[in-house]
Amino acid sequence: MIKFSDVSKTFTIGKRQVHAVQDVSLEVSEGDIFGIIGFSGAGKSTLLRLVNQLERPTKGSVFIRDIDISKLSAKQLRKQRSQIGMIFQNFNLLTSRNVAGNIAYPLKVAGYNKHEIKERVTELLEFVGLSDKAKDYPEQLSGGQKQRVGIARALASSPEILICDEATSALDPETTQDILRLLKKVNRELGVTILLITHEMHVIQSICNKVAVMESGRVIESGPVFDVFTNPKHTTTRRFIQSVQKDLPSDTILQEWQRNNGGKLYRVIFKGSSTVDPLLSTITKKYNVDFNIIYGSVQELQEQLFGNMIISLIGDEGNKQKVLTELSNLVEVREVDINER
Ligand SMILES: Nc1ncnc2c1ncn2[C@@H]1O[C@H](COP(=O)(O)OP(=O)(O)OP(=O)(O)O)[C@@H](O)[C@H]1O
Secondary structure: OEEEEEEEEEEEEOOEEEEEEEEEEEEEOOOOEEEEEOOOOOOHHHHHHHHOOOOOOOEEEEEEOOEEHHHOOHHHHHHHHOOEEEEEOOOOOOOOOOHHHHHHHHHHHOOOOHHHHHHHHHHHHHHOOOHHHOOOOHHHOOHHHHHHHHHHHHHOOOOOEEEEEOOOOOOOHHHHHHHHHHHHHHHHHHOOEEEEEEOOHHHHHHHOOEEEEEEOOEEEEEEEHHHHHHOOOOHHHHHHHHOOOOOOOOHHHHHHHHHHOOOOOEEEEEEOOOOOHHHHHHHHHHOOOEEEEEEEEEEEEOOEEEEEEEEEEEOOHHHHHHHHHHHHOOOEEEEOOHHHO
16 A cells, blocks of 8 residues: 655755665555654654655655655645545644634635535544534643544545554553554544554554564564564564563563573563463473473463563483474574573
């Protein structure tokens, strides 16, 4: 649905060049809730702005439904933009208009008649749960309510794509969850493809099915959220994941363990409903090896379970290797780098 093909965006400020986006290739499929995560300055906003042509790529192309949007005429681009709704961190509501007026605004600009506008606004207010606030002004609303108005306004022209620019970053945790639930409803009930940027991993964990991690303008890792969470390849991705999922014991526990026992630690990752305890018992017994569970957790992600266990093995080196080989055929096993956090 949205395809970035080898896209770069370089800003030139005097003699200095800023490579905001570098060689990005990504594909967002219809129906995705696709999250782009990165620290400040990673290039997320620039990448979003390339989708509605608020920025033009220095290199490469952005396609929407196989159409290279940089090749559109001004008229075609206006039509294309009406297919893309956008919501913002600071809501960007018109303070001089009430809630209904804010939602009606894009419809007025698009030339709908009064009756059509009234009907659509009523429908949208109901969808976002603000039917009783139609006559209130933005200053009378909470942050969460303002973002609901923002979502209703973005949906007014029935777009195929909704772009969310840090849409929950200004909200408290509970309101964030309400807005994320609403975005999920937009995706499921209206079939709108969502592309969002965030610096908060819990947003990705809560609603996205796919994720791309950006650093210094580049996409350093991407894929289905379950795969990236259960097998992160990059240190930055691991740092984001560790902000929402504790997958290693604290330094104190690790140091104490090293003082008392030493030796290698292994991370055993199991997905779905497989349980690892009987597996470990059977295989270690077979090779006369003992095991210690140092740490363990089971989490739910994308309606699937995955577990993470940190173990040590005690016994003959050769036999320990046999245990690891046999275990690796059934679940994922990696040696823990204690400095990986
Ligand atoms: N219009 C511009 N002119 C010059 N430099 C820019 C412009 N827009 C962005 N940049 C630079 O490009 C880099 C990426 O910025 P961008 O805003 O895309 O990152 P971000 O990941 O969205 O960060 P944040 O979360 O802080 O907004 C930064 O170094 C930024 O200063």
